[in-house]
Amino acid sequence: MIDTQTSRRSFLKAGATASGGLLMAVTLPGTLGQAMAAGTVHTPNAWVHIADDNTITILSAHSEMGQGVHTSMPMLVAEELNVDMNQIRVVDAPPGAAYVNALLGAQITGGSTSVRGSWEKLRVAGAQVREMLISAAAAHWGVDREVVKANKGMLTGPKGQKGTYGEFAELASRMPVPEKPAIKDPKDFRIVGKRTKRVDTPAKTNGTAEFGIDVKLPGMVYATVQQCPVIGGKVKSFDAAQAKGMPGVQAVVQISDGVAVVADSWWRAKKAMETVKVQWDEGAGATLSDAGIIEGTRQAAKNGKVIEITKPQGDVAAALKGAAKVIEAEYVSPMQSHSPLEPMNFTAHVQGNKVLLVGPTQFQQGAQGAVAGALGVKPEDITLKTTFLGGGFGRRLELDFVVQAAEISKAVGKPVKLLWTREEDMVHDYYRPAGVNQLKASLDGSGMPVALHFKVASQSVTQRAFGLPKDTLDPFMAEAAVTGYNIPNTQHDLVIHDSGMRVGYWRAVSHSMNAFANESFVDELAKAAGQDPYAYRMKMLAGKPRFANVLKLAAEKAGWGKPLPAGRARGIALMEGYDSYLAEVAEVSLNKDGSVKVHKVTVAADVGQMVNPDTVEAQLQSSIIFGMGAVLKHQITMANGRVQETNYNVYEPVRMYEAPQIDIVLVKSTEKPGGIGEPGTAVAAPAIANAVAALTGKRVRRLPITADAIRQA
Amino acid sequence: MSVNFQVNGKPAQANAETDTPLLWVLRDELGMTGTKFGCGAALCGACTVHVNGEAVRSCQTPLSTVAGKKVATVEGLSKNNTHPLQVAWIKHDVPQCGYCQSGQLMSAAALLAKNTNPSDADIDNAMSGNICRCGTYPRIRAAIKDAAATMLKA
Numbered sequence: 001m002i003d004t005q006t007s008r009r010s011f012l013k014a015g016a017t018a019s020g021g022l023l024m025a026v027t028l029p030g031t032l033g034q035a036m037a038a039g040t041v042h043t044p045n046a047w048v049h050i051a052d053d054n055t056i057t058i059l060s061a062h063s064e065m066g067q068g069v070h071t072s073m074p075m076l077v078a079e080e081l082n083v084d085m086n087q088i089r090v091v092d093a094p095p096g097a098a099y100v101n102a103l104l105g106a107q108i109t110g111g112s113t114s115v116r117g118s119w120e121k122l123r124v125a126g127a128q129v130r131e132m133l134i135s136a137a138a139a140h141w142g143v144d145r146e147v148v149k150a151n152k153g154m155l156t157g158p159k160g161q162k163g164t165y166g167e168f169a170e171l172a173s174r175m176p177v178p179e180k181p182a183i184k185d186p187k188d189f190r191i192v193g194k195r196t197k198r199v200d201t202p203a204k205t206n207g208t209a210e211f212g213i214d215v216k217l218p219g220m221v222y223a224t225v226q227q228c229p230v231i232g233g234k235v236k237s238f239d240a241a242q243a244k245g246m247p248g249v250q251a252v253v254q255i256s257d258g259v260a261v262v263a264d265s266w267w268r269a270k271k272a273m274e275t276v277k278v279q280w281d282e283g284a285g286a287t288l289s290d291a292g293i294i295e296g297t298r299q300a301a302k303n304g305k306v307i308e309i310t311k312p313q314g315d316v317a318a319a320l321k322g323a324a325k326v327i328e329a330e331y332v333s334p335m336q337s338h339s340p341l342e343p344m345n346f347t348a349h350v351q352g353n354k355v356l357l358v359g360p361t362q363f364q365q366g367a368q369g370a371v372a373g374a375l376g377v378k379p380e381d382i383t384l385k386t387t388f389l390g391g392g393f394g395r396r397l398e399l400d401f402v403v404q405a406a407e408i409s410k411a412v413g414k415p416v417k418l419l420w421t422r423e424e425d426m427v428h429d430y431y432r433p434a435g436v437n438q439l440k441a442s443l444d445g446s447g448m449p450v451a452l453h454f455k456v457a458s459q460s461v462t463q464r465a466f467g468l469p470k471d472t473l474d475p476f477m478a479e480a481a482v483t484g485y486n487i488p489n490t491q492h493d494l495v496i497h498d499s500g501m502r503v504g505y506w507r508a509v510s511h512s513m514n515a516f517a518n519e520s521f522v523d524e525l526a527k528a529a530g531q532d533p534y535a536y537r538m539k540m541l542a543g544k545p546r547f548a549n550v551l552k553l554a555a556e557k558a559g560w561g562k563p564l565p566a567g568r569a570r571g572i573a574l575m576e577g578y579d580s581y582l583a584e585v586a587e588v589s590l591n592k593d594g595s596v597k598v599h600k601v602t603v604a605a606d607v608g609q610m611v612n613p614d615t616v617e618a619q620l621q622s623s624i625i626f627g628m629g630a631v632l633k634h635q636i637t638m639a640n641g642r643v644q645e646t647n648y649n650v651y652e653p654v655r656m657y658e659a660p661q662i663d664i665v666l667v668k669s670t671e672k673p674g675g676i677g678e679p680g681t682a683v684a685a686p687a688i689a690n691a692v693a694a695l696t697g698k699r700v701r702r703l704p705i706t707a708d709a710i711r712q713a
Numbered sequence: 714m715s716v717n718f719q720v721n722g723k724p725a726q727a728n729a730e731t732d733t734p735l736l737w738v739l740r741d742e743l744g745m746t747g748t749k750f751g752c753g754a755a756l757c758g759a760c761t762v763h764v765n766g767e768a769v770r771s772c773q774t775p776l777s778t779v780a781g782k783k784v785a786t787v788e789g790l791s792k793n794n795t796h797p798l799q800v801a802w803i804k805h806d807v808p809q810c811g812y813c814q815s816g817q818l819m820s821a822a823a824l825l826a827k828n829t830n831p832s833d834a835d836i837d838n839a840m841s842g843n844i845c846r847c848g849t850y851p852r853i854r855a856a857i858k859d860a861a862a863t864m865l866k867a
Binding site for chain 1: 729730733734737740741742744745746747748749750751752753754756757759786787788790791792793794799802803806807808809810811812813814815818836837838840841842843844845846847848849850851852853854
C-alpha cells in the first residue's frame with residue numbers, strides 16, 4: 001500500500017516481489033492539495049516494475065475502457081525510460097493515493113483527463129527510473145554517471161560493460177531519486193506523438209482479453225439481481241419459494257438494492273429469478289415522467305435561482321433593450337443512458353474482514369470506499385483488481401453493482417460473480433440529465449450579435465455523486481457554455497434543478513447540451529442576419545487563432561460552399577472542450593421515411609500535443625458515432641417512475657449501415673495536450689442539427705432529431 | 714442428459730438443461746469466455762458464433778439445437794491471431810473497449826466465407842446486427858476489405 005503522507009514526498013520505495021524483481025514507486029514533489037487547486041500535474045503517481053528477467057511492467061492508473069490508455073500511458077513512461085513499446089507490459093494499478101488523478105482529485109478514469117494529467121508526471125517518472133538505473137550501473141562499474149547509457153532495456157559502460165535494466169533494478173532502487181530529471185524536448189521524442197499499435201488489440205481479437213464478465217475465482221458462484229422498477233424503491237417482501245427449488249439454485253438473498261438469486265451457473269440464476277415475486281415500496285420516484293422532468297427543468301430555467309457561470313461582460317440587459325433585432329430560442333436535451341455493451345457486473349469474495357473485488361470500474365478508490373462502508377470493513381482490507389471495461393462512458397464511475405456483489409458474497413460466504421441482465425442495466429442507469437437551454441441575443445444593423453444571454457437549467461450530477469453544496473456552481477454543468485466568439489455583452493447563467501431522477505456523468509457531460517444550444521443558436525443568428533454560417537462564425541473569431549484554425553480546416557476539407565447533389569446539405573459547428581478545439585461539418589440527406597442520413601462528418605481537431613495520433617483519430621470516430629445515436633435515434637423516457645427503454649431495440653445505438661464516412665484533420669501543435677475521448681460527441685449534435693436545418697428549412701430544437709421531430713418542427 | 718457437438722473442431726459435451734442458450738454453455742460450462750453476452754435478445758450480436766458455418770446469435774440458440782453440429786467461436790479463428798481477419802483487425806487497430814469484437818469477427822468471418830469481395834452494401838447487410846457502442850465501424854469496414862483482399866490473393 002502507498003502511504004499517503006510519505007508518498008507526497010520525493011522518494012522511492014522498493015520491496016522484493018514474488019518474482020524476485022523490484023517494485024519501484026516513483027513519486028514526484030508537490031502536494032495533492034496544491035495540485036488540485038492549481039489543476040497542475042505534480043502529483044505522485046507512476047509505477048515501474050522491473051523483474052530480474054528484465055520484464056518491464058508499467059502500471060496504468062487509468063482503466064482501459066477503449067480509449068487507449070493502456071497504450072498511451074506506457075508510451076509516456078517508455079519514452080523517458082528508453083525502452084521500446086514491445087519491451088513493456090502494462091497492468092492496472094491497484095487503488096492507492098499515489099494513483100489519484102490530480103485533475104479530478106480522486107482515482108478516476110474520466111473527464112478526458114488521462115493524457116492531460118499524465119503528460120508530464122509519467123515522463124518525469126520514466127526519467128527518474130532511467131537516471132536511477134544509470135546511477136546504479138555507474139556505482140557498480142565505478143565509472144561516472146555521464147558515461148553510462150540506458151537504452152532499450154540495456155545499460156552500457158565505456159569499456160564494454162553491459163547489464164540489463166533487470167540486473168540493476170535492485171541497486172537502482174537504493175539510489176537517490178532525482179527531483180527534476182532531464183526530460184526530452186518533444187522534438188526528440190521516439191515514441192510519443194508517433195502512431196503506435198495498441199498493446200491491448202491482440203487479446204481483443206482472439207477472445208483472451210479478460211473483462212469483468214470473464215472473471216473466474218475458485219469455488220465461484222453466479223448471481224443476478226432484481227431491482228425495483230422505480231429507481232430507489234425498496235423491497236417490502238418477496239416470494240422465492242419456486243426459485244429455491246429450481247436446479248442449481250443455492251440461495252435467494254435480499255440486498256440493499258433488491259433481491260439476488262445465487263446459482264451454480266448464471267443462466268440458472270437468471271431462470272430462477274424470473275419466478276421471484278417482489279413486493280416493492282416504490283418510493284418518491286414513482287411519480288416521475290420524462291415530460292414532467294423536462295417541463296420542471298423548463299420552469300426552473302424561467303424562474304429558478306440563478307448561479308453565474310462567469311462574470312458578465314458589458315451590460316446585456318441594456319444592449320437587449322436598445323436592440324434592432326432580438327432573437328430567442330430554447331433547446332431541449334432529453335435523458336440518455338450509457339448502455340455500455342458489457343452489462344454491469346463485478347466479482348466479490350468476502351472472507352471475514354477481508355474482501356477481494358475483481359471487475360470493471362472507472363473509480364478504484366470509490367469502489368473500495370463504498371464496499372468498506374457497506375460491509376463495515378476497512379478500505380485497506382479490500383483488494384481490488386481492475387479488468388478491461390466493456391465500455392464505460394461514465395457508467396462505471398458508479399459503484400452500485402460493486403457493493404451489490406460484495407453484499408451477495410457476504411450473504412452466501414462464497415466468491416460471487418454478479419451479472420445484470422441488459423434490461424436491469426438499461427432501466428437502472430445513472431442517466432444523463434435532461435437539460436433546457438434558453439438563449440437570447442440582439443443583433444446590430446450588420447447582423448452581428450451585440451449581446452448574448454445564455455442560460456442552462458439541468459440537474460447536478462456532482463451534488464449527488466460528490467456532495468457538492470447546493471446553490472454552488474457545478475462546473476460539470478457549465479462546460480462549453482462560454483464560446484470563443486467575440487460578443488461585447490454576455491451573460492451566462494446556470495439553474496440547478498433537482499428533478500428527482502438518478503443522474504450520472506455521460507460522455508461529454510454538459511458539453512453535449514451546451515454545445516448543442518450554443519452552436520444551433522449561432523446558426524439561427526446567421527440565418528437571421530442572412531449570412532453564411534461559416535463566414536458568420538469566422539467574423540467573431542478575431543484573436544482566437546485555435547478556434548479559427550479548426551473552423552477553417554474543417555470547412556476546407558469538407559468543401560464548404562461547394563455544390564452538393566440535390567437533397568443534401570451541410571452543417572457546421574465549433575467547440576472548445578477538455579482543452580481541445582474541434583470543428584465538425586456534417587453532410588446529410590433525408591431517408592425515404594424522413595429520418596436523417598449522415599453521409600459524412602469532417603472533423604478538424606487541435607488537441608495540442610498528441611501521445612498516439614492513431615488513438616486520437618479512433619476517439620474522434622468513436623465520439624462522433626456515439627454522439628450520433630443521441631442526436632438522431634435514442635432517448636430515455638419514463639412513465640410512473642419506470643424507464644421505458646429496456647434493450648437495444650428501443651434504445652438503439654448507431655449501427656454499421658448508419659455510420660458515416662469520417663474525415664479527420666489533425667492540427668500539429670506545441671500546445672499542452674487536450675482531452676479527446678469526449679468532445680467529438682458534443683459537437684456532433686449541432687453540426688447535424690444545423691445540416692438538417694439547412695436541408696429542410698426546419699429547426700429542430702429538441703433532441704433527438706427523428707423523422708417525426710422534423711415533420712413537427 | 715448430455716448433448717454432444719463440436720466446438721472449433723474438437724468434440725464437446727454439455728450437461729446443462731437442453732434449453733440453456735449455447736452462449737452460457739460455452740462461457741460457464743466449457744469455459745470459453747471469448748463469446749460475450751450483451752443483450753440476451755439477439756439485438757447486439759456480441760454472442761455471435763457459427764453453427765455449421767452459419768452466423769447465429771448464441772444467446773438465442775438452445776443447446777438442444779446444436780446436438781451433432783459444428784460450432785465455431787472466436788477462439789477457433791486462431792489462437793495466435795493469424796486468421797486474415799485477425800491480422801486485419803490488428804493492422805487497423807479496430808478494437809476500442811473490445812467487448813463486441815468477438816461477435817464482429819465472427820459475423821465478418823461468416824460474410825467472407827460466402828462473399829470473397831464484399832461491397833459496402835454487403836458489409837452493411839452482414840454487419841448491422843452487431844452493435845459497437847464505441848463506434849469502431851469505420852475500422853471494421855476497412856479491416857474486412859483488407860482481409861478480403863488478403864484472402865483473395867492467398
